[in-house]
Amino acid sequence: MFRNLLTGTSLGLLVLLQGGLRAQEDTSRIRVNVVLVQLSVAVTDGKGNYIGGLKPDDFVVTEDKIPEKLAGFEEGVTLTRTSDDTGLPVPATAPPPIPGDPALPSATGGPQTAGASVFILFDSSNYMYRGFVFAQDAIADFIRSLEGVSKVAFYSYSRNLSKITPLTADRSAVIRGVRNTVAGDDEALYNSLLLTLKDAAPLHGRKAIVVFSNGPDNASMVPPEDVAELAQSTGTIIYMISTREALNDEASTTVFERISKATGGKAYFSKSWKDEKMAFESIREDLAHLYSLSYYPAPNPNQGWRTITVKLADKSMQKYKIRTREGYRLQQTSQVAPIAPPGREWPGVPTPQ
Template sequence: MTYYKGTAMVVNQFLRKAGGRSTLSGRAVLLALTVSLAETHFSQVVLRSDLVLIPVTARDKQGNYVTDLQAEEFKLFDSGKPQPIAFVSSESDANQLARPLALTLLLDTSRSISAVLHQQRSAVTSLLNRLGERTLVSLISFSQRPEILLEFTADKTEALNAFFRHQRIGGDTAIFDALSFALKNIEALSEEGRRKIVVIISDGLDTASEVSFRDCVQLAEADGVAVYSILIPIYSPYGDRLVVRRPTKGFVEIAEETGGKFFQVGTVEQALNPSAQLDLGPVFEAIVEDLGHQYYLGFYPPENNAPGFHRLDVRVGRKNVKVEVRRRGYVTRSSP
């Protein structure tokens, strides 16, 4: 296909604003062409509201990230049927995320967790600095009920201050009720093409939820939200040693099933040492690194798609490269 000079300029603007290395198919170029060639502002480019964003990671046999895949190497399947890919893009710098991101930090307010969180100023500052200017951050604390500490904002200083405003409440803990609340809150963001993640920090012991983790998985899958679970464990005596109290079923699984990751922080030795401080910095760095090595596939579902859940699969033709699809599927809702 041949592009006129003005068209190429618009497409280049599209690539720069996408925040990374991007390879566009013809369909994505048509998106760029919705801009008048006399205009130079990417804000005029309109993505259709039915865009499905599919994050994937690729690794070689040694487990190293593969970062040089081209658009034509990806194959997308919707419920087993091959589908056209509108665009493929990736972060250009894993140390500084450029792609638009919406991040909710979901904070347990139990006494032990709050004590750890109040020691994390350096770690949280580093995390916020690496998220990029276009990232929106919200904070929600919870015990038996969730409380919004900060609505979505791009102001990182405000987010940092809000992180340390949460109070120790104690009492029952409703993890999945709070997660359901956070997922509905992030779903309300209307901007298309924005990556959405929830990072939950807790001891993993749910004692009061009415919502099941399966309900949360369905909410996350419907809107393409990845959940990263960080466990700050509670230890219990078992004979002559301490063992980690097993988190409530679903705390680990929801990260695995929504395209996020599960992390456990701390050791028995640290639990036995009253002066030991846990550092969430390495976990936050691992989350940013994970996000920074993802490819993003843009996909428009077929017209007259059957209502319900549609499973997605992505493959690549390159040998010895394994692709992990970070979004299992999407939901097509019934017409009103």
């Protein structure tokens, strides 16, 4: 497991990385609220079709095997209906259109991804000289498919991270950033991922980083295990889209798969520009159908890694597959004051207004 390979905290490595990259980032620390735990959960059947229409009572969440009570619940896009004979949710493959329903497909023909904040991290290293324009086209189409719904940021990276377009609802600005990207030098993917996680960490709701990488990392100062753990601890999903160059590198393939799985995301290995477009389409669908669950952890003496398990309560639904992050490490930082859950009073701890 990722967490067993660490020699220090991800938080400390982020501060070290910020100092090493000098002008890239200021020296502010990442601030993580670890009291309210947020989960993005995908529920699918055996064929990979998304299951919608589930309610809070359908989910059973435990942390270190301790039952948790949901404090918040939201379904991504309600493009599902209930079957007439069984009363169980059915796959969201052919929903009936409902006039005026905000969950109708967008103008581009795809589902809306309400409430999702998406960071696109584009490999602009020298690995990208071949197929650069095709990759830009695939990313631009992906951004258009999120029109008017999600906020999107576009970053590129080679040896350094470039925050080309900060998180915004202005799709045209993001696409301009994509078109203005040029290929650079060596590839420091894990450095760049860690810095992107710093920007995603304070956000609420569904949040994801979509990485388009064309080759193995050859310039980072931090290991991928630490990136994966920080993503888990901040509730950020990581999707990896890789091309033939990375696919030919066995180590990169393994790491990409492990990072995405640990955070509740997916890894895609594209052999052509058509595969790239299909990967982005799949990610869009996934973001649109994620359930958002949140809870205030029950008393737990464990101050380290906490394992999260999500199951469906009804035995008839246990045939469905659950995908979410595996857990999180309790962040120890004096810069972040804990926040007491509503209805509870802790000595010396403020209750949110």
